[in-house]
Amino acid sequence: xxxxxxxxxxxxxxxxxxxxxxxxxxxxxxxxxxxxxxxxxxxxxxxxxxxxxxxxxxxxxxxxxxxxxxxxxxxxxxxxxxxxxxxxxxxxxxxxxxxxxxxxxxxxxxxxxxxxxxxxxxxxxxxxxxxxxxxxxxxxxxxxxxxxxxxxxxxxxxxxxxxxxxxxxxxxxxxxxxxxxxxxxxxxxxxxxxxxxxxxxxxxxxxxxxxxxxxxxxxxxxxxxxxxxxxxxxxxxxxxxxxxxxxxxxxxxxxxxxxxxxxxxxxxxxxxxxxxxxxxxxxxxxxxxxxxxxxxxxxxxxxxxxxxxxxxxxxxxx
Amino acid sequence: xxxxxxxxxxxxxxxxxxxxxxxxxxxxxxxxxxxxxxxxxxxxxxxxxxxxxxxxxxxxxxxxxxxxxxxxxxxxxxxxxxxxxxxxxxxxxxxxxxxxxxxxxxxxxxxxxxxxxxxxxxxxxxxxxxxxxxxxxxxxxxxxxxxxxxxxxxxxxxxxxxxxxxxxxxxxxxxxxxxxxxxxxx
Numbered sequence: 001x002x003x004x005x006x007x008x009x010x011x012x013x014x015x016x017x018x019x020x021x022x023x024x025x026x027x028x029x030x031x032x033x034x035x036x037x038x039x040x041x042x043x044x045x046x047x048x049x050x051x052x053x054x055x056x057x058x059x060x061x062x063x064x065x066x067x068x069x070x071x072x073x074x075x076x077x078x079x080x081x082x083x084x085x086x087x088x089x090x091x092x093x094x095x096x097x098x099x100x101x102x103x104x105x106x107x108x109x110x111x112x113x114x115x116x117x118x119x120x121x122x123x124x125x126x127x128x129x130x131x132x133x134x135x136x137x138x139x140x141x142x143x144x145x146x147x148x149x150x151x152x153x154x155x156x157x158x159x160x161x162x163x164x165x166x167x168x169x170x171x172x173x174x175x176x177x178x179x180x181x182x183x184x185x186x187x188x189x190x191x192x193x194x195x196x197x198x199x200x201x202x203x204x205x206x207x208x209x210x211x212x213x214x215x216x217x218x219x220x221x222x223x224x225x226x227x228x229x230x231x232x233x234x235x236x237x238x239x240x241x242x243x244x245x246x247x248x249x250x251x252x253x254x255x256x257x258x259x260x261x262x263x264x265x266x267x268x269x270x271x272x273x274x275x276x277x278x279x280x281x282x283x284x285x286x287x288x289x290x291x292x293x294x295x296x297x298x299x300x301x302x303x304x305x306x307x308x309x310x311x312x313x314x315x316x317x318x
Numbered sequence: 319x320x321x322x323x324x325x326x327x328x329x330x331x332x333x334x335x336x337x338x339x340x341x342x343x344x345x346x347x348x349x350x351x352x353x354x355x356x357x358x359x360x361x362x363x364x365x366x367x368x369x370x371x372x373x374x375x376x377x378x379x380x381x382x383x384x385x386x387x388x389x390x391x392x393x394x395x396x397x398x399x400x401x402x403x404x405x406x407x408x409x410x411x412x413x414x415x416x417x418x419x420x421x422x423x424x425x426x427x428x429x430x431x432x433x434x435x436x437x438x439x440x441x442x443x444x445x446x447x448x449x450x451x452x453x454x455x456x457x458x459x460x461x462x463x464x465x466x467x468x469x470x471x472x473x474x475x476x477x478x479x480x481x482x483x484x485x486x487x488x489x490x491x492x493x494x495x496x497x498x499x500x501x502x503x504x
Contacts, residue, residue: 089360089455092352
């Protein structure tokens with residue numbers, strides 16, 4: 001699949017996601033209307049739509065806020081910005097994304113932004129302290145591919161919609177719990193509505209997760225292509241896997257943005273319990289990502305880790 | 319009458335397929351042109367750094383005239399290179415000449431310690447990294463474009479339509495970088 005085809009397929013998926021979420025929204029609003037009052041359903045729907053539009057417009061700074069990503073000053077970390085610039089040139093991006101720093105020991109990175117021109121890449125200080133230059137470049141290239149493939153657009157949409165669904169389900173839930181007296185329908189409808197309100201956020205989550213896992217393979221491949229170095233990406237993934245620290249300010253609403261699952265403990269524990277729960281993982285297991293890279297690049301990762309010094313040394317951060 | 323309709327249908331479908339394919343070729347060519355523009359910007363940037371660098375070194379080592387001439391010549395060769403292949407050659411030539419200039423600079427500790435010289439050296443390294451990044455992108459767009467016009471059915475009509483294979487940005491002896499083709503395991 002060439003890049004342009006990938007971008008188009010992403011646009012198509014975006015359309016499906018928007019449609020799926022709109023449907024889910026209508027179902028929840030309909031449940032509120034049925035169980036309580038039609039006007040309440042309409043009001044809840046209106047609130048959710050307004051909230052959604054607002055969130056979409058503000059998504060850039062909201063994600064920065066949720067992840068605690070700090071913008072860099074014009075003089076800060078020049079080598080890091082150069083590195084990002086070089087990777088962007090290699091990817092053919094017209095504009096180099098801004099770099100933001102998340103002060104967190106867990107090595108991880110994410111990309112956000114609705115449009116490639118206004119995107120940014122968030123990097124944790126832990127990433128700079130663990131990764132040698134070659135592997136850091138691979139991680140950045142992975143994020144740059146997300147931006148180039150319009151994954152960030154798709155995922156931002158999905159995040160916002162998931163928030164909207166959670167909000168309207170919550171409204172419905174509270175309305176039934178506290179405003180029971182205005183109920184006109186029978187108990188059965190009320191129970192059905194409550195079940196619906198509980199399940200809706202999970203349906204939204206499921207829809208979102210199904211999108212993000214495949215993107216990770218594509219972005220890994222994109223990074224390998226940008227750098228002509230599939231091994232660097234595989235090495236970086238292995239190094240990320242060695243560290244099981246969780247990113248402090250990452251929760252379910254931002255998990256899918258990161259290069260590897262920011263809360264991997266949770267992921268792997270869940271996986272052991274129930275096969276189905278794998279559906280809720282935002283990221284495919286690192287092993288299978290590394291394996292996919294090995295197959296595409298025709299190499300085998302050496303057993304030993306490289307002992308190159310981390311990029312933080314070059315930045316004077318150690 | 320039926321066969322007339324079938325004929326019309328076939329012609330319409332064929333027309334749509336051709337139009338889509340043609341658009342794809344135009345798009346691929348445009349991507350390659352953008353890729354080339356990216357390299358060109360960086361080559362220009364590299365060439366722009368040279369006069370300052372030569373001046374900086376001349377301040378300490380005025381008598382090393384041979385090296386300065388060589389660098390200046392290599393620079394103008396780069397600026398006058400007409401094709402990607404020639405530009406890559408000239409770029410290599412400039413690297414060789416610069417290597418000699420830096421070897422000369424080694425002999426002058428004051429020069430090596432000067433802030434200006436270090437900054438120029440740093441900028442130059444950065445530009446070289448950027449050229450190699452831009453080159454990777456350009457060569458991959460060229461490969462997509464060339465593959466597209468050299469496969470059927472475009473093989474037959476690409477030339478008359480004005481699509482000509484593009485040259486890689488690589489000096490002689492270079493091998494085009496291996497392409498990682500990636501299909502995700504879902």
